Amino acid sequence: VGEILRPGIRGQAGELSSRGFADTSTGCAAARAPQPVVMSEPKAPAPPPGDTYKGWLFKWTNYIKGYQRRWFVLSNGLLSYYRTQAEMGHTCRGTINLATANIVVEDSCNFVISNGGAQTYHLKASSEVERQRWITALELAKAKAVRMQAESGESGQGSGTRNSEVQSTLRTLGSKVEDLSTCNDLIAKHGSALQRSLSELEGVRLGGDTGDKIRQVTERATLFRITSNAMINACRDFLALAQAHSKRWQKALQAEREQRVRLEETLEQLAKQHNHLERAFRGATVLPPPLANPAGDSKVSGKGDVSDEDDENEFFDAMEDVPEFITVPADPKRSGSNVSGISSEIGMDDQSPQEVELVRKRRTRIPDKPNYSLNLWSIMKNCIGKELSKIPMPVNFNEPLSMLQRLSEDLEYHELLDKAAKCQNPLEQLCYVAAFSVSSYSTTVHRTGKPFNPLLGETFELDRLHEFGYRSLCEQVSHHPPAAAHHVISKRGWTLRQEITLASKFRGKYLSIMPLGTIHCIFEKSNNHYTWKKVTTTVHNIIVGKLWIDQSGEIDVVNHRTGDRCHLKFAPYSYFSRDVARKVTGVVTDKDGKAHFVLSGTWDEKMEVSRVMQSSRGGGENGTEGKQKTVYQTLRARELWKKNPLPEGAETMYYFSLLALTLNEQEEGVAPTDSRRRPDQRLMEQGHWEEANAEKQRLEEKQRSMRREREREAARAASAAEDGVPQDNYKAQWFERTEDPTTGEVTHIYMGGYWEAKEQASWDMCPDIF
Template identity: 85%
Template sequence: MSEVKTPTPTPAGDTYKGWVFKWTNYIKGYQRRWFVLSNGLLSYYRTQAEMGHTCRGTINLATATIAVDDACNFVISNGGAQTYHLKASCEVERQRWITALELAKAKAARMQAESDDSGDDFSPSSASVPPGQGGGTQNSEVQSTLRTLGSKVEDLSTCNDLISKHGSALQRSLSELDSLRLTGEAGDKIRQVTERATLFRITSNAMINACRDFLALAQAHSKRWQKALQAEREQRVRLEETLEQLAKQHNHLERAFRGAAQANTAADSKGSAGPGKGEASDEDDDNEFFDAMEEAPEFITVPADPQFHKRSSSNISGFNSEMGPDDQSLNEEPLTINQESPSQELAPLKKRRTRIPDKPNYSLNLWSIMKNCIGKELSKIPMPVNFNEPISMLQRLSEDLEYHELLDKAAKCQNSLEQLCYVAAFSVSSYSTTVHRTGKPFNPLLGETYELDRRRESGYRSLCEQVSHHPPAAAHHVISDRGWTLRQEITVASKFRGKYLSIMPLGTIHAIFEKGNNHYTWKKVTTTVHNIIVGKLWIDQSGEIDVVNHTTGDRCHLKFVPYSYFSRDVARKVTGVVMDKDGKAHYVLSGTWDEKMEFSRVMQSSRGGENGTEGKQKTVYQTLKAREVWRRNPLPEGAETIYFFTDLALTLNEPEEGVAPTDSRRRPDQRLMEDGRWDEANVEKQRLEEKQRSVRREREREAASQRTSSQSEEGAPHDNYKALWFERCEDRITGEQVHIYKGGYWEAKERGSWEACPDIF
């Protein structure tokens, strides 16, 4: 029994090394690799020499599962991200690895639990002391318990060593017995095996008794420790909440102080009798549109001197030669032009629908579909309708007209700078419908069209056509009886980045007004869909827009501030400045792209001190009181069950007589999805896409047979497709190759003549 009292120096299971066959792929099959088990981590290398510099992979056994396949195979996995299919040279070797792995896993899990407890700032010596009581006796008791538990753990470790040692000896003896023939030595060998088996049994019993004692002690103290730990965690939560409240109060005080300091500094720099300290603090929220924060804004706005509110513009030095009658009216009273709603001029011919069928409660994991599509174009990913909304991209583009009244008002403006404010507000308003709309619109089929005839209700007619499929491009043309035309061709480039999805609209938007022949252009900003993998999807808009009047040279620079968790600014913030061709600021715009926009008349501007980042000076604008130019319409009741559609969006897919056969309203998969028949919609969607691909292949074959050497130059179209209602030409303003409406659609509708329309559905 002297052998029993001598443990091995290194506990078995702490470190284990050896060659194991690992499955690589179907071509190479199992390959021999050197595996090392140490500190709860299983690592492997191609050779022993690689141990010093190149590890091929590691699994943390604390969270891993170990499964046995057959006599020699076993599998180790940590939940799907890593899985090792291994094969030992024999069953005995496989059992050795399984034993070592299980012991290492148990120890790693125990260490991880201890680490988690220490991470909660839980001290066993203090946790057992109830609140309000002395800790001397309790601390001594806990320390004594810990020493006893430590002794039992050492006993377990010793028994574990002995079991490993005697088990190996017993296994060798059994192997020798198995290889012997029936000779005289058999009796001696059998007796030897019996002795070692008895020794092994005695050691096992000792280990079981030590485990039983350990368990009894752990159960006796577990409830008290759990209670103390819960008290500590609750106290930590209370401290975190208190700290958060203090941070918010500090933030509010800092903003108020900074706003007051900026207002006083700007007023003092001009020597004007500006508002006092108390006034600046009270009006900080109304007048400080551009906060001097981490974003380092280019300018700051402060209330204008009271003299600008009381005196006529003709008596103000420096402004009498630059401000016309229209400017003077802006200073003395709110804008009243076109306050009547154009939609009330003519009653609608039909009552539009106000509801669609509720969205079915289908559950589908977006990550399971998109994890293999990282870096690909979104238009090339086969997506089920479960991620769509029952509306096409052409209809979504027509939603830009949700606030067409802004263009109606702009068309009646006498002042081009004031008109630019309305156009800029219109460019922002198109994003208000996206704040909750995480569903993906249907990709239009090539040749698909969508008309939105609101001439009697709102004075405009809109037509969209899908003019290209790769890359996807839609041409849009709107003509209004109230003096404006809107046209655009949008190509959507999108990339899936793993955690988020970036959607970059490419193309220029044109707004042309009959009065003054003012021609404005701008582009769209980047849309980002966050939390693709986990969490709730949310959308952000970020980037900059330059709305340019090519007739007068006026310009409005808008900045969509990206959301930041650490920013003190309001979320979804948009800022802008309207300047003339000489760069002089006339209006300041501020608001959010999901709620409202306001604009203020700039009375004076000056360069502030070098208080920006990198020593840059910021412009200080003294402005009149802000006036609202646009506000988002409220969503219908129960919008969350109808895809968060607006009142306009609910009517876009409403069946209508007399539209073209290629109109999105006639698309069968989209109609089935709207009706809640998603399984049928998925089947129909696949049929339409395959039909489109076959037509495309046929068109490419025809183009290849007709293509001449001059047509095969780089940049020539790969097929001979031409849009039906739009023609490709060079835009005279931007120089871009765009599709512009060539006419004929509304005349064909009046005649009911759709022979030229392709069969796409």
């Protein structure tokens, strides 16, 4: 019907125009037709004046440093921050897109910006008024960013190969609109004619002549019906075409959004790869190893750090070729050691032939780790926010060592303390002690397994008197909170003791382990007494991704006799940083604060030491506010400590070092409470994990029963006493709880008797815990 009507429609345009119908309908069509034409390729609106907002805010960094002052810039829907204003031209510390971000106000000055988990900024303004200004600017920028994103998504449909298809569709839709407009005009025309005919028919009926008029009315009514049907068909075609292309455009828009997400992920991966390549390039060129720089050429380190919290100090070597201050002859007795010397007086005592004969051959392998599948989230989802020591976990998460044995692994590089005992200069001795404090973390880089929580009263001895001249004893002295006391005595002239309490929290994505307690190292010859604490260990990607471990925080190694100090900084990992991963830097100063040595390296690989020739304080960058940096001019660095290589096949043996492989080796004569005698740990090492889980539950229930019995005894004793206050009557077997004379802390100190009991094979005083 539409094709029959089309010639007539075109021919009657003049008459329709004269009656005013075409003008009205054409005006409606013209009002609608330009709408799709604009969709071809519009330009993005230019940002209005005042679109950028800048200022200082305090950003949360970590629990060590808390909130740090940062320069924030809000522009074009992006919030970026810099350490100083001078960095705006070259180093952006981070950027968040407000179009996909949530803005939450916490209190009068604090607010949080997050884009769904990938990035979260905890910010604090200097006042409530300043915070409200930022919130207003952020909300306006977010609204504009969302609007621009939507417009960009629509305009993106008309680009590339899809542009011609869209234009063709728009032309078809425009043609359908013209047909609808013409049909509308015809309906109006034929409707008016039909109405006139009906009026005339009424007049004729009164006059008596009705035959011709009735026939005319019937023709015009038929024409009106045909035109109405054409209008209905044209509307149906237009609606079907619009619906079909609407679905296609919605799919195209969704595809564009998914492609944008993939591009953002790809860009992030490229940024990480670029960062790794830059690190590799800097390691190969800017920071050559000492042997590659025999001429003593200058080098610069500590610069170009783009991490959020870069170091306060910068170090670089002296330009002139000065005499080396470190001269150490090779020790033929210990040529395989990875510990270098600082003074020529440092060496190891020769072992007597009798001692060499008594050295037993230790094992170099353990059974391979079974490949057990486990739904991690099903176990961990109910443990968020709890302490690690209170979470009942299967042995699938463990490694076949107890926490007491892991604590004994701090002695992996005991040679550092042996050499320190030979030092005449206390500042050089402090360098070795600081390197020893760093070396204890080198065994953790691949060790993602959780050690067994020791039972109360459990012990572990590490007797290496004939091999290396030291004896070590650990005892679990408390269960809640879990605490272990450790005492080491060496015939090389040093004593090491510590009590470590672990505080840990599971946060869903990562696990933080905070060791609490002080480590003491005393040298007999000089009577130097050093103390330090451990840094925080973080296990990342608990739920999704590959587990990896990071160490972050600061350590102060203090000589209480002389007042000398070494301040060490463990930089947290950030893939935005161009600096080397797992970086550690330190400065050795005397009691007056004058720097004498600079330490640098990584906690998983090596540490180097350089003597300071000159230091100066520099101002902030381009006169901006902030901390001043101390620039140290040093001699050429010398290697102080280097990590021992892992044994062959370590990836199938929990990444144990050679020392760790020997810790759980069965040994005669040890106490009945020794970790080697723990049955669930032994079963796990042998690969019998189901049996190990059942045995672990039995031991834990036995420990709970013993605790309940002690509580009943304490209650009975309290009822018999005058005060009536129950007191825990548990006392450690080999350690005594007392106040440390140096630090004033209440700690457990070894009171003797263990090695004498071992010589006599008299263990009657030991509790039955296994």
